[in-house]
Structure formats: C-alpha cells, structure tokens
Amino acid sequence: MPRELMKEKRERAIAIAQRMDEHFPAAECALHYWGDPFKLTIAVLLSAQTTDRGVNKVTPALWERYPTPQALANADVNEVEEIIRTIGFHHAKAANCVKCARMVISDFGGEIPQDMTLIQKLPGVGRKTANVVLNEAFGIVEGIAVDTHVFRIAHKLKLVGPSADTPQKTEDALLKLYPRQYWGPINHQWVLFGRQICIARRPKCAECFLSDLCPNSGK
Template sequence: MPRETNAAKRERAIEFCHRMNERYGPVECFLDYTTPFRLVISVLLSAQTTDAQVNKVTPELFRRWPEPEMLASASVSEVAEVINSLGFYKTKAKHAVQTAQMIMADFGGKVPQTMAELTRLPGVGRKTANIVLNVSFGIVEGIAVDTHVHRIAHRLKLSPKTHENEPLKTEQDLLKVLPHEYWESVNHQWISFGREICQARTPHCDKCPATDICPSVRMS
C-alpha cells in the first residue's frame, strides 16, 4: 500500500474528531472534583487506576483534608490508609501530601496554571497537567494521552508503531496532525469511545462509526 501523506492523515484525524463530537458532544470530566486542587489530587491518584475507583476514595479523602493546607500537614500513612484500595497507594499518598506541601510553599496555596509549574509537583506529569489546565482553567496546551487515547491513536495509525510504548511521543504526533481547536475535546471524547467501542481486548468494530477511515478494522 502507498504511504499515507501527511495531508491525508490530517484530514482523516479531523474527520474522526468530527464523528466523535457528533457521537458524544461535550463530555464532562469523569473524576468527581470541586476545585482545581481536588482535581490535581484526583488525577494524580488515577494513574493505572480507574476513575470509578478514584471516585470511591476521594469523598473521604477530601472530607478529612479538603484544602491544600490541610493535606500538606497530613500523615502520609493516614492518607495511604484512606486510599489503600488504589494501585500504588503508598506512592500516591506520598505524592499527594508532597504536592499539597509544594502548592503551599511555592504557589501560595493556589494550583499553578502553567505546564512548567504543574509538572514540578510530585507525581504530576504532562498528562495530569494537561487535564488540570484544560478542565480547571480552560487552558489548552496539549492533549492528555491516557491508555484509551494512546490505543485509539495507534489503531488509527496517527502515531507510528515505534511510539506504541511512549505516550508522550504519541501526544506530540497528535498535536502535529490535529489543529489546535480539536485538542480540547480529544481526551474525554476518545475515552468515552474507548470504553464503549474501541476497547483494548475486544474492540467492537462492527459498531464503530469510523470503520471506513480506520486502518485497523477487525470486523467479526
């Protein structure tokens, strides 16, 4: 098969985004939160854990430590006890407390609003920072590439095979192929699609609205 041109790939990526928008429209954040601080902590806790599991532990977590100044003075062991149903809960508890401490010490108790500052926070990488900037502050600097977005990007062949194990490089590939106005909606719409249709083990290609533009169709 002839190699796809960059223009054709871009057109296909945009068309996929249009179809996701038609199917899902605006999608709210899947994590329960009320403030930028609580969103930072919730996304930090969600690494390699489902949003539903995080939403089960955060009511008690934020009941005990609702603001950064309170969590900053919390015992890591007590936080770990509250979130012990999550994967890697001990490390996440340490990062949550350290993040609250840095927010207090370096940012006057306010969640910072730049990528560079957010990624200084312990346990906060580019994916988390993208979500916080987008959802809490309406700042769109990139695309949060979680497991669903990563999987879909590669099934659509919008990112090369050499980047299959590198979400940060996959993000850069998506940023190159999609115009800026599409970045904001990708994460939550593609997560919805990944959960409903383009699942990891058994993608429901027979129900997919994009089979005609997907190079990885598996029709049963």
C-alpha cells in the same frame, strides 16, 4: 510525506474527530471536583492506572478529612493511605498527595500553578495529568493528554507513525495533525471511545462508528 498524502491524512483525522464529537457530545472529565484545581489535581493523580469510579469513591472522605491544601499538607501519610486504601498504588499515591500539598503551600502560594512546567514539579504529576488539569481546571489547552487509550487509538487508526513510540512523540504528532480547536475534546472523547468501543485487546469493531475510517478494523 508528500503533501497530498498529508492532506488526506488530515482530512481523515478531522472526520474521525467529528464522528467522536457526534458520538460523545459534551464529554467531560469523569472525575469529580473539577471546580477546584487542587482537588482535581489530586483526583487525577490518584486515578493513574485505577478507575475513575474508585477515585470518586474515596475522594469525598479525603476532602471531608482534609478540606484544604494546608490541611492535607499537615496530614499523617498513614492516615491518608488508610482513606484511599481501596484504590491501586495507594501507598505511593498517599505519599504523593501529602508532598503535593506541601509543595503547593511552600512553593506555589497555596495554588496549583497554571504553568505546564511548574505543575509537573508536583510529585506524581506528569505530562498527562498536567494537560488534564490545565485544560479542565483553567481552560488552558496547551497540549493533548496522552494516556494508554489515546496512545493505542492514535496508532490503531494510523494517525501517527510507528516512530511515535512514546506518549510524548504521540502527543507531538497529534498536535501537528490536529488544529488547536480539536485538542481539548480529544482528552475526553478518546478515553470514552477506548473504554467503550476500541477496547485494548477486544475491540468491538462490529459496532464501531469509525470502522469505515479505520485501517485496522476487525484486527
């Protein structure tokens, strides 16, 4: 891409980030227990393709029954499944919770590792969850958590090209586009934007604060 075009694109990207900041000031993780890295990891793991509300509803009972990684490591999977039954994919997630706890105990000395590669060895923890936990629990901003919202919005705003057809390629493109200081806020603000305004199949373009910066406004 010619340098002038690249510069224009970056300026538009920065403008978008600033608007996001104005519209969603001090946005933070909608999941509870961000003060405890282990609990946050489990909460984010549980939240895959379910609502934050659903997760926040079941985690109090989960932590009451299993207050520590050690307690969860010793848990009966069926009992865990019973507690989280009301959220989606609960069968696999219950098994992953317990496996996570066991691995944290056996391999990581009882603590969530502060390392992008190691943390993804936990079952059910992929790159998106890893980014969220590193960012939220440890203040380590190593990448951008690309979920379905970030993916959709990046493409709709044409901040990434059509070849960025996977979450990883989209993340790489956004990392090149945005200076480091913008990475953290994207994780929280774009999700809110995606849920409230740029909704997947019926975006509210009429009331969107980015419509003048969006090549796809109205489509």
